[in-house]
Amino acid sequence: MSQEHEAAGTIEDRLMQRFGTLTPTERLLAGHLTRNFPVAGLASMTYLAKEAGVSTPTVLRLVQKLGFRGYPEFQAQLRNEIEARLESPLSKHARWTDGVPQTHILNRFADAVLANLTRTLSRIDHADFDACAEMLADPKRRVLVTGGRITHALADYLVTQLGIVRPGVSALPSQSSTWPSALLEMRPGDVLIVFDIRRYESATLQLAEMAAERGADVVLITDPWISPISAHARFRFAAQIEVPSAWDSSTALMVLIETLLAAVQELNWPQAQDRMTRLEALYERASMFRRGKG
Amino acid sequence: MSQEHEAAGTIEDRLMQRFGTLTPTERLLAGHLTRNFPVAGLASMTYLAKEAGVSTPTVLRLVQKLGFRGYPEFQAQLRNEIEARLESPLSKHARWTDGVPQTHILNRFADAVLANLTRTLSRIDHADFDACAEMLADPKRRVLVTGGRITHALADYLVTQLGIVRPGVSALPSQSSTWPSALLEMRPGDVLIVFDIRRYESATLQLAEMAAERGADVVLITDPWISPISAHARFRFAAQIEVPSAWDSSTALMVLIETLLAAVQELNWPQAQDRMTRLEALYERASMFRRGKG
DNA sequence: CACACTCTGAAAAATAATTGACAGACTCGC
């Protein structure tokens, strides 16, 4: 009894295949279904029947002819197909690493990361993004960066890279006890970039609050849960961070940072290039010095 | 026609927007929903609730917070959005961020990053990868990590995260002048993870060479040009780093790191979990201490 | 023209989903 349905292939295929064997009313329905595929099939049987101008039993009969036990089973399959179709653009495309099963951590992780990236980037408000890049490109504003337990590495990265492109970039010390003195230094127009993820730290919130009060522009980089700092931030960017592991992925944050960096660099390329050349020369001399005659 | 509910925008947008105002359980659900968007929302409330691990009323409450009168109304809207999304069959993936031209840095950068990821991951030798993860999961080996001018932030990240999962992880100090004393400490069986990108630094090469001589296993994380350290490394992983900018992207490196971390974590999950729980407790107490009675 | 047959929808029965009410668990401030 438990035999599976003979019919295979996508629902659309099955509809085509069996069109010949359908009764007139069923064809009416099948026509409606293919015309409004696949969304029409997601509604309830009653609704679908009304839309197609047939009765509910007809819908059921068609669905059973297609090889499903009932309407719910049909819908489940339809949802699967829709999922596949929505995902296909790039992700399902190719398995990341050949030679290992799809369930290998390499593939699972890669899938998650790609999904995170796609979602993160598609959610960026490009007006915000451009405005923020422009702000960061302004050499008259000083830029301070701070991160939390996990994100301090990212803050560090941002400082290193942004510091290459423009002057006046520094990291806040990691000891929150030294922050008040940093706040004292802060002037209106300065920019505070805050990384704040998941287990939001209260000290960071206070920092952002006070910085905003002192007239600094706060840029918040966070997860989709959105840190409470959001309230004090002029710009907010949320990155997806969930991956198949017990911790959160920073990859999307990294991409966010790098994209911002690229935009800033593009905005004042001449100065940036000049700085980079000079920096390169300095490093050159430093390494000479180190290994040199001395 | 009729005045819409206050909330506007796509369901995904609404979810993002209101994330902040959601309760913990609702966030659980919202997380599941975004992760499996949009298909998860097409199933019945009961099913969705079970999948997300919450109760049906929670689903209903979330949906109402999103501005819908009930679950059916929510589903109707969802179907509309899916329809819109499917209408442009392949062009939908169109571009990462809508509303800006394809030439906008957001899109150009995203394309480059994706290409890097694909290439990086497809080039990983999975046997090597598994072996390396196993080595890193061995708590008897101590792990030292070092990076260069740009990559020290990544090294830092790796130390932070790997240090959560297992004991005996530390960063080498950034001053190369202090490395000899670190080398003195090094024992056969220890692991040295080296990040070395593009402008390969000679001090790092010497470090790796000497570490290998002293019996340490060297893991090299580099770019496709492959650093000269390769000769001394037991494991080599190359990440693609080119992006439309004057510098190199670290995103693929980040993914490499995180994937390794995920593998290590998976390999000795019980211990890792134990460590994480204890660490969490310590952080808890520390924050108590900071803001508490003291 | 009646008979056998298939097709179709109305309506009832069975099943499942949605929603509201409520109470225990939990958190936060005092």
Place this chain on the structure above:
DNA sequence: GCGAGTCTGTCAATTATTTTTCAGAGTGTG
């Protein structure tokens, strides 16, 4: 600690949906 308030799941009521049953309409045939 102890109440006020907030969350969140259990449960039951209501409502909708799916499925079955069945009778009438149509169709072609002897």
